[in-house]
Amino acid sequence: MNLARRTVSSTRPVNILHVGLDPDSTIFTASTPAGFAVYRTCPLSLIRKRELTGGTLAAAVPLHASSLVFLLGGGRSPLYPPNKVVFWDDVLGTEVAELEFRERVRGLACRRGWLAVALRRRVVVFELGEQVSRFGEWDTSDNPRGLLTLATGVYATLLAIPGKQVGHVQLIHLPACVPPTTLGPPSSSPPRKPPPAPTKHPISIIAAHESALTTLSVPPSGKLLATTSSRGTLVRVWDAVSGKLVRELRRGTDKADIFGVAFRPDEHELCVWSDKGTVHIFNLVVSSGASNRQSTLSSLTPYIPLPKYFESEWSYAQYRIPTQSAHISLSATSIRTPTPEVDEERCVVGWIEVPGKDGGALEYQLIALTYAGGWYRLSLPKAATTTSTSTTGGSPPRQRASSSSSSAAKGKGTDTVEKQSRKCVLEEFRRFGRWDGWG
Structure with missing residues (x-):
């Protein structure tokens, strides 16, 4: 018997309920039955942790690298009702606001000054300032996964949500995302100018798939959109202004549950991951x-x-x-x-x-x-x-084309x-x- 092949520890396996990257991938949150913690993504380091008693969380979504975290109750013993979004300021260590709906919250997306909340058949957008104000509401098809995505780059405007028909995507343009406030002395480089307005009115609906959507993803600029469906074999990349299909990428031939798609910030590549446990990288x-x-x-x-x-x-x-x-x-x-x-x-x-x-x-x-x-x-x-x-004097060996x-x-x-x-x-x-x- 070879006991050296495995190392056994009395430490119980960690039970993580949710992992959420911030829009810039600089920090991430991890939720467990004990509470939640905020980590620096790279190099990995624990920034702060918050022990919560009395219930569990379904998700803790960070707003960039700020102290504000959006909490959703869930699990066997929810800390908050599943129809509420709780604004938690981790510097103050307390709740500062909450949003209550008539049904369970399915998903969240945020950027500087904005929060989008996905319900079963609609998406509600809020503007975050001195007060939290309701900006708009859009109907969707049945959306049990709470799909939605926001472009978070400077001057980006795109919000992508499921359309009213299965497999369709609705594109909404919100007010432009403002540049982040810089700390310290002002930069010597000239401030970034807003991009020119599009010559054509951006398209509002894309018929992306025939089956139900499973993921929606956009790069920080909001110029592209990636979609996947319940078949789990293809990733389609669209021009978010013209609505034209830019690329069609194949994850595999067998059905899979695609968990997510992420664009490289410069839009040169994207990665896809699924329940197969494999991360695929494509060149764009x-x-x-x-x-x-x-x-x-x-x-x-x-x-x-x-x-x-x-x-x-x-x-x-x-x-x-x-x-x-x-x-x-x-x-x-x-x-x-x-x-x-x-x-x-x-x-x-x-x-x-x-x-x-x-x-x-x-x-x-x-x-x-x-x-x-x-x-x-x-x-x-x-x-x-x-x-x-x-x-x-002889012929060189044949090289198989790759x-x-x-x-x-x-x-x-x-x-x-x-x-x-x-x-x-x-x-x-x-x-x-x-x-x-x-x-």
Whole structure:
């Protein structure tokens, strides 16, 4: 019997009810039966925690990096009625306001000065100032997931909600998001100017899917919109002004429950994650970075009437979240190998900017936060060079074409091919929650 293969600890597994990233992915909140805590996303550190007694929370949604957190009661013993949104100021340590509805609150989205609340068949928007005032209300189709999304960039206006018909998306333009208030001396760079007004009136309805929507996502600018449906195989990216389909990306062929889609802030890439436990990364800019994978028959589609499947773009890189043991050691380096008998962990994924190696330029990486308390920092795959040498006077060895090859350079008697790895690199793994002494 080999007892060295597993490390058993008396520590009970953490029970996280909700994980929520702020719109800029700089902080995140974690809700457990003991209360909620606020963490810095990277480097991971506990900012503050709040013990709450008398009930549990369904969600704690942060408003950027401010002290304001929106709380929803839920679970077996809700701390607040499920039809209320409670405004909690964590510096004061008390409730400062609340919104009450006639039905259960399904979802929240916020940005500076604004809060959108999703109910079963409508979305209500509030303006946050000295007073909380009701701005508007829109009807939706049946929306049990509480889907809605807000563009949070400077001067962004977009609010996307389900339309009145199943699979449709309604686009609403709110007053522009104001720049955040800067602390300290004023910046030497000139202030950012508002973008020019669109020449055409933005479209208001997009017929995105035939089946029910499962996610809605927009980048900070609000120029694009990503949608997924209950089939869970495709991610469609739309131009939020013209309503035209920009890209159609394939997560897989089997049905899945897609949990979320996140745009890279510069809109060059997006990532998708689902109940399969895998994070997929797609390139959105043809002229830069790695190429999405495609079928070898895709080049024949203009000439032969092949099924649309052969035109699909597949992710150029993935990462599979390891399954965690029910009893896990306190060592930050112990990661169990996934086993097919156990479901993969549910997670939330966001984009961050970190300095490159040896203090180089900033680069984008991913943060995956699991509901079991796992914190994963992932870097995107780099091109690896492989070299093969042919014999003098003979023919060089044949290279199989790769859809993920980024470039190829040939020298005398030597073929050098740069191939893009399809796996993200785990740069760092840590834990949050009870392992920080919370609870």
